[in-house]
């Protein structure tokens with residue numbers, strides 16, 4: 001697939017991801033990925049047409065890498081960037097209502113330096129926390145295909161591998177993210193319990209380490225989607241509760 005925005009594309013995440021030596025290198029490689037033709041076309045089309053409210057802005061229009069320090073002990077995992085959110089700003093969960101709720105609560109519990117995430121270069125930093133996703137490109141109707149999910153999974157497998165020395169807890173936002181994360185976890189240093197843990201708000205599962213290192217705690221949380229936060233299915237207090245639990249399990253103050 002030819003990209004209008006990328007001159008030096010990465011076409012095969014399965015080959016490229018294992019060679020990333022650190023998170024900075026991985027993030028950079030991700031931003032050059034063109035492995036999924038449908039998603040390349042969609043993300044660039046959205047970036048070209050734009051939403052009226054953002055007409056004057058330059059959209060990112062590329063895959064969106066994870067955000068947060070390389071020694072994070074907590075990972076927050078959604079599903080994929082939003083067309084006019086991460087695909088516009090270049091930062092995951094940034095530029096839409098979901099992100100507004102998420103970053104405010106992250107700041108409340110001391111995991112974000114400021115309550116708002118505006119875009120790259122806004123000075124925001126995260127403490128102990130990395131936000132990432134199993135699919136890095138905004139999909140039409142927020143629905144990646146199984147093939148796109150499987151193709152993109154290699155990036156997250158490597159990301160979890162690089163975070164492995166410090167990572168203790170993964171908070172999964174929403175059932176789709178939970179479902180997409182399972183095959184990713186199967187390629188890491190932790191074992192998925194049988195039967196497979198089911199998603200739910202406050203669901204918890206412990207994944208035993210297979211490499212002699214620390215186990216991984218998996219926590220479920222309703223997605224911070226506008227639908228959930230507007231209807232009160234997920235309140236800021238509920239999100240705060242899950243993040244406080246994650247901090248406790250990760251041993252961070």
Ligand code: SF4
Nearest residue numbers: 033035036063137152
């Ligand atoms: S979804 Fe993932 S694998 Fe597919 S083009 Fe985007 S970054 Fe590459």
